[in-house]
Amino acid sequence: MPVAMRIAQVLFSQGFGTRRDCQGLVLRGDVAVAGQVLDDPDAEVDTEGLVFQVQGRAWPYHAKALVMLHKPAGYECSAKPRHHPSVLSLLPAPLRTRGLQPVGRLDEDTTGLLLFTDDGSLIHRLTSPKHHVPKVYEATAKHPLTAEQAAALLQGVVLEDDPRPAVALGAEIVAERHLRLTLAEGRYHQVKRMLAAVGNRCEALHRSQFGRLALPADLPVGSWVWVSQQDWP
Ligand code: URA
Numbered sequence: 001m002p003v004a005m006r007i008a009q010v011l012f013s014q015g016f017g018t019r020r021d022c023q024g025l026v027l028r029g030d031v032a033v034a035g036q037v038l039d040d041p042d043a044e045v046d047t048e049g050l051v052f053q054v055q056g057r058a059w060p061y062h063a064k065a066l067v068m069l070h071k072p073a074g075y076e077c078s079a080k081p082r083h084h085p086s087v088l089s090l091l092p093a094p095l096r097t098r099g100l101q102p103v104g105r106l107d108e109d110t111t112g113l114l115l116f117t118d119d120g121s122l123i124h125r126l127t128s129p130k131h132h133v134p135k136v137y138e139a140t141a142k143h144p145l146t147a148e149q150a151a152a153l154l155q156g157v158v159l160e161d162d163p164r165p166a167v168a169l170g171a172e173i174v175a176e177r178h179l180r181l182t183l184a185e186g187r188y189h190q191v192k193r194m195l196a197a198v199g200n201r202c203e204a205l206h207r208s209q210f211g212r213l214a215l216p217a218d219l220p221v222g223s224w225v226w227v228s229q230q231d232w233p
Pocket of ligand 1: 192
């Protein structure tokens with residue numbers, strides 16, 4: 001259904017600063033739609049399928065945003081990081097301004113698929129333990145993996161300080177030291193603690209899938225992409 005919105009309001013909703021900043025961008029001739037500069041902040045545009053340009057860079061309009069980042073090691077998933085830069089610093093300013101938040105957390109040294117959204121109900125659905133969204137991790141083990149270790153992970157292991165057993169949905173030994181672990185929960189350091197609980201040690205960790213979403217093989221480390229609405233988990 002077409003939704004008409006003033007171009008200055010579009011910019012404001014998409015994170016381009018205060019209402020005054022957004023008016024200023026339009027008045028300065030920095031905003032174009034379909035190759036035409038719009039210099040009236042009150043000009044109405046149809047937001048359905050809208051792609052607008054700000055200072056030459058194209059932005060698709062999204063009422064709610066979901067993006068996927070290939071997280072590098074050395075970034076913290078907190079807005080107030082303590083020892084390393086925040087993953088939010090890898091997103092462009094408009095996405096930060098409109099309030100995107102990481103969906104769950106990865107450790108500072110974990111790499112791979114990290115989602116961000118400004119849709120609070122989506123964050124809840126994807127992170128609440130009730131919804132059992134499976135996540136796939138590629139773990140590099142210090143010691144050769146054994147069939148007994150994989151079986152124990154599938155049966156459930158007790159982690160330090162937590163009486164509830166942690167159970168893997170999948171534990172595939174891909175190579176001597178490469179374990180593909182599928183978990184429906186996200187407890188603190190869960191993969192590392194589960195590997196320790198079976199007498200091994202996690203030396204490196206990468207998340208390759210979150211629900212139905214897989215990290216694209218061609219997404220460079222540190223880069224992000226929009227997740228189109230039909231692919232939303
Ligand atoms: N489990 C961990 O131990 N670390 C992560 O970053 C994610 C899952």
